[in-house]
Amino acid sequence: MTPFAALHHADTPLLLPNAWDHASAALLAAQGFEAIGTTSLGVAAPAGLPDGAAATRDLTLSLTRLLGAAPYLLSVDAEDGFAQDPYQVAEFARELAAAGAVGINLEDGLGSAALHAAKIAAVKAAVPDLFVNARTDTHWLGDGDERETRQRLDAYQQAGADGVFVPGLTDPAGITTLLKTLDVPLNILYSPSGPTVAHLGDLGVSRISLGSLLYRRALGAVLEAVADIRGGRSPQGTVPSYDEVQALSAERRDS
Template sequence: MSTREFAALHHTETPLLLPNAWDHASAALLAAQGFKAIGTTSLGVAAAAGLPDGEAATRDLTLSLVRRLGTGLYLLSVDAEDGFSQDPHEVAEWARELADAGAVGINLEDGLGSAELHAAKIAAVKSAVPDLFVNARTDTHWLGDGDERETVRRLDAYQQAGADGVFVPGLTDPARISALLKTLDVPLNILYSPAGPTVAHLGDLGVRRVSLGSLLYRRALGAVLDTVADIRDGRPSGGNTPTYDDVQALSAQSPQP
């Protein structure tokens, strides 16, 4: 599996549907469903360890997870929050560690901080690890008010810095997606929303990558709540449940970090 192959998945007629895993078992199950590329979810990694998301608390956990997943038979992209540092050179060195561990892509979010600093991080990563696919995320719709001019300004800076793709979570309106696409020279990544357009509709608009983010992790937690409520209240408990042996088989395949 190569970085070039991962980049090529962003230039096909059908958008890349990128599911996000939080441990070896979830990644292995997704790979078994035929997904060529899998991302990580920073919320899932953090919450599973009892740590907050988005506060640079999971740097070591993320690297350990990538060392475990990076040898899998799929292309791995890493949700790296803001790079776990405000020093572009430190972010670049950490990106190099991720690439050495088997990652082919990295997701870097600006958190609505300085666009110039975020662009410097992107440029530093691309200089240190040219083949690593950098997906530059802006949080204008996620944390801000969705100002279109600010979104375009930030994404233009990230493109100029060398980003291979850009990501705007929280943007779901088809008309606004179409308008944004006209300003871009790199593939656009949209976060799937159950209340938003389907993957096929997003593809028709021109979106080239659709991420699931923390959705699968949160749905897994929801299944825990539903199952225990059914058992407690005497109802039959349904749903797709891998057997003990199925899960054991996944664990036996896990390389040591």
């Protein structure tokens, strides 16, 4: 079992924050996070591109190369693999692993479950040690049908997925029911209106991702700060100093 896979089998769930650039990842690592993920929205939006539209393959690879040598375990949001051909998805996964990724998310976007399973199998055949977190969008894009969710996740498990991800599922009863059908760790997307991290852990969830929340919260802080300044108030909240941010780049050069 790889070190990253082992984090999914610990006594407490893996809380995985999602970064969008070197500075955000370095700040999170300084907070003691052993593993950090990327967020596809945080890759696409800064470049003026849509998320989930297979428009950021090269940017995703570039970010992986930027972060992959850092002293934390990196999991990359690879959308749907940026291709429909399982072989091409596997080749992209091989590139990500070579750049330092230890895990990837692959989402089905409610497309063919059989095709998604074929992508998972191809990736595992090409890069056996890469942790594949197979995401189904039954709750994110669909109507949350429990039967379809179980069927898709079963197909992904059978294809070799190391873990499964069901963003949008926040109901404790639904999570408990789903866990009974799984043989691999379950990843849930944290929601401020959903169960706490501790509650999700008590339910048996193995991994809790923050997705694009931190990136969107950072944008929200921009809006709050400029509103305060415009209104004659001093901005509130934590603000790293110029020198502290500069030091993050110095640390990268020294590593």
